[in-house]
Amino acid sequence: xxxxxxxxxxxxxxxxxxxxxxxxxxxxxxxxxxxxxxxxxxxxxxxxxxxxxxxxxxxxxxxxxxxxxxxxxxxxxxxxxxxxxxxxxxxxxxxxxxxxxxxxxxxxxxxxxxxxxxxxxxxxxxxxxxxxxxxxxxxxxxxxxxxxxxxxxxxxxxxxxxxxxxxxxxxxxxxxxxxxxxxxxxxxxxxxxxxxxxxxxxxxxxxxxxxxxxxxxxxxxxxxxxxxxxxxxxxxxxxxxxxxxxxxxxxxxxxxxxxxxxxxxxxxxxxxxxxxxxxxxxxxxxxxxxxxxxxxxxxxxxxxxxxxxxxxxxxxxxxxxxxxxxxxxxxxxxxxxxxxxxxxxxxxxxxxxxxxxxxxxxxxxxxxxxxxxxxxx
Ligand SMILES: Cc1ncc(COP(=O)(O)O)c(C=O)c1O
Numbered sequence: 419x420x421x422x423x424x425x426x427x428x429x430x431x432x433x434x435x436x437x438x439x440x441x442x443x444x445x446x447x448x449x450x451x452x453x454x455x456x457x458x459x460x461x462x463x464x465x466x467x468x469x470x471x472x473x474x475x476x477x478x479x480x481x482x483x484x485x486x487x488x489x490x491x492x493x494x495x496x497x498x499x500x501x502x503x504x505x506x507x508x509x510x511x512x513x514x515x516x517x518x519x520x521x522x523x524x525x526x527x528x529x530x531x532x533x534x535x536x537x538x539x540x541x542x543x544x545x546x547x548x549x550x551x552x553x554x555x556x557x558x559x560x561x562x563x564x565x566x567x568x569x570x571x572x573x574x575x576x577x578x579x580x581x582x583x584x585x586x587x588x589x590x591x592x593x594x595x596x597x598x599x600x601x602x603x604x605x606x607x608x609x610x611x612x613x614x615x616x617x618x619x620x621x622x623x624x625x626x627x628x629x630x631x632x633x634x635x636x637x638x639x640x641x642x643x644x645x646x647x648x649x650x651x652x653x654x655x656x657x658x659x660x661x662x663x664x665x666x667x668x669x670x671x672x673x674x675x676x677x678x679x680x681x682x683x684x685x686x687x688x689x690x691x692x693x694x695x696x697x698x699x700x701x702x703x704x705x706x707x708x709x710x711x712x713x714x715x716x717x718x719x720x721x722x723x724x725x726x727x728x729x730x731x732x733x734x735x736x737x738x739x740x741x742x743x744x745x746x747x748x749x750x751x752x753x754x755x756x757x758x759x760x761x762x763x764x765x766x767x768x769x770x771x772x773x774x775x776x777x778x779x780x781x782x783x784x785x786x787x788x789x790x791x792x793x794x795x
Contacts, residue, residue, distance in 0.1 A: 420699050422454050422706040423777055433653075435773075439757050445784050448759040450583070450734060452650045452775030456688070457699035460649055463691035464684055476683045478505065482690045486658070489693040490643070493616065496630035502662050504671060505681045507655040509613045510534045512642045513577065516609040516659075517542035519640075519666070519673040522574035526606070528560065530736075530765035532583045535611075539577070547573060548765070551585060557728045558585035558736075560597060569604050576606045578628060581614040581731035584764050584771045588618055588730040594628045598635045607666065609640045613657070614732045616648035616700060619708040623730065629662065636662040640670060647732075648700060649692040650775075656685030707733050710774040710781050717785045721792050733775030734759075740768035742795065754791035756784050 428436045435446045435453075455461065483500045490498050506512045517525060517538045525539035529548040539546045547568050552561040578597065581588045589597070601608050608628055615625040629639035644657030661667040714735045718726040725738035739747035739761075747770050748760035761769030774781055 420457070420702050422703065423779070424455070425777055425779070426453060426455055428453060444752055444755050444757045445780065445787070446757040447773045447776070447784055448757050448771070450647065450732075450773060450775075451652045452733060452773075453777060453780065454650055454703070454775070456650050457692060457696045459695035459699070460651065460688045460691045463687050467684060467687040473683055475680055476686065478681065478686060482686060485690050485693040490627075490660075492697075494625050494627050494630065496627050498660050499662075502660050502667065504659045504661065504667065504674070505686075506657050506659060506674070506678055507682070507685075509611055509642045509644055509646075509657050510538070511678060512640075512657060512659050513538040513609065513611065514541055515670055515673045515678070516577075516640050516642075517544055517575065519669040520575045520607050520609075522607075523572035524570070525575045525577055526565065526569065526573050527577040528579070530584060530761065530769065531579055532611075533763045535577050535579060536765075539575075544575075545572075551582075551587075553727060557730075558582065558587045560589075560593065562596060562600060565600060573604070574606055576601050576608050578608055578610045580610060580612055580628065581618065581625070583614060583732055584734055584736040584759075584761075584769075585727070586729035586732055586734065586736060588620075588623055588625070589628075591626055591631070594626055594631060598628060598631055601638060602634055607638050607640065608635070609642065611642045613642065613644050613647050615643065617704065617707065617733060618731045619704060619711055620730060621704070621708075627660075629660065638663070638666075640666065645689045645692045645696075649688070649696055651685070651688045651692070654685040654688050655682055656689045706778075707775065710776075710778065711735065713778070713781055713785060714772060714774050717789065721789070723792065723795070733773060735772040735774060736761075736764075737770050737772060738768065739770055751788060751791055754794070755787045756791070 435449045439446055490496050524545035526547040527535045528551050549564045551558040610628050627641050629636045629641045641660040646652040718724045723741040744750045751758050759771035761767050
């Protein structure tokens with residue numbers, strides 16, 4: 419049993435999340451990291467590595483590759499090979515690299531979405547075709563009709579977020595197959611950001627990497643993965659791209675060039691420990707997060723002016739606050755002591771995103787304050 423209820427005073431470190439509202443009576447519930455300590459296996463591995471006292475350039479040992487390959491097979495039933503893996507310092511870096519590495523004039527993605535899906539193509543001087551997600555059976559889903567209308571021959575890259583941040587959708591096998599067909603039909607490479615793959619909140623559901631669906635899709639995919647959200651080690655900056663196609667991998671690597679240097683020793687140490695020994699912690703985390711989500715859902719269902727569609731993954735709830743009819747729902751909740759993410763950078767200012775990856779007692783206080791805000795209307 420791991421203790422996710424343990425309060426960690428993060429204001430003692432200059433962490434982004436708690437620093438933002440330092441000195442104010444505002445509980446932060448925004449940037450996507452959690453308030454939990456990482457698994458003991460990770461902390462112990464880091465302590466052991468620090469004890470060695472020498473932190474020069476590093477190679478990646480075979481045991482680390484084996485741990486990654488086994489984790490991907492165990493959790494997503496996908497068999498990957500060592501030579502398909504390229505390390506980067508973060509998934510955002512990889513998104514930018516992908517946009518530069520794929521020859522294309524424009525990039526198709528969906529909206530609302532994690533802002534770097536829009537920023538990365540722009541950095542690479544590519545036009546963005548952002549297609550709105552649509553609501554269907556209480557879930558946010560892809561709008562294939564709109565995608566077909568918008569696609570044009572200059573577009574050769576689709577950027578997918580699965581599971582979806584901010585809308586919490588876990589795409590089904592059928593949905594991914596349809597997307598795969600769409601991408602193959604239009605000769606699109608798929609850059610699939612699967613950073614939230616381990617945070618599926620329904621124990622019956624398994625993450626499906628789109629690249630695992632067929633050899634044809636594997637050959638057209640750049641899959642971005644990381645232990646950072648899963649094991650709360652985003653600050654250690656270890657992530658990787660899985661690229662089965664040799665030519666695509668060569669282009670990705672060439673684009674990385676000498677701009678993305680060797681991996682951080684402590685990041686790789688944490689990654690290895692987490693993938694080797696973190697499963698038990700992870701399954702308890704998912705149960706804890708599912709209980710937190712239930713609290714958020716109960717709160718929303720008591721407040722008809724708020725709306726939350728089926729949230730299937732992540733510790734981020736995408737809440738529709740348009741019926742509040744306030745200028746900025748984000749500002750409104752800050753004034754009542756809760757620092758949510760503003761929906762605007764994601765593509766909809768009438769939404770807020772609530773990070774429920776925190777201790778139950780903290781979440782209770784967040785929801786209490788939000789209820790007070792709702793009662794003040
Ligand atoms: C979908 C998605 N991709 C990427 C990232 C950031 O990844 P990294 O810290 O590895 O750059 C986040 C963080 O919130 C995210 O939600």
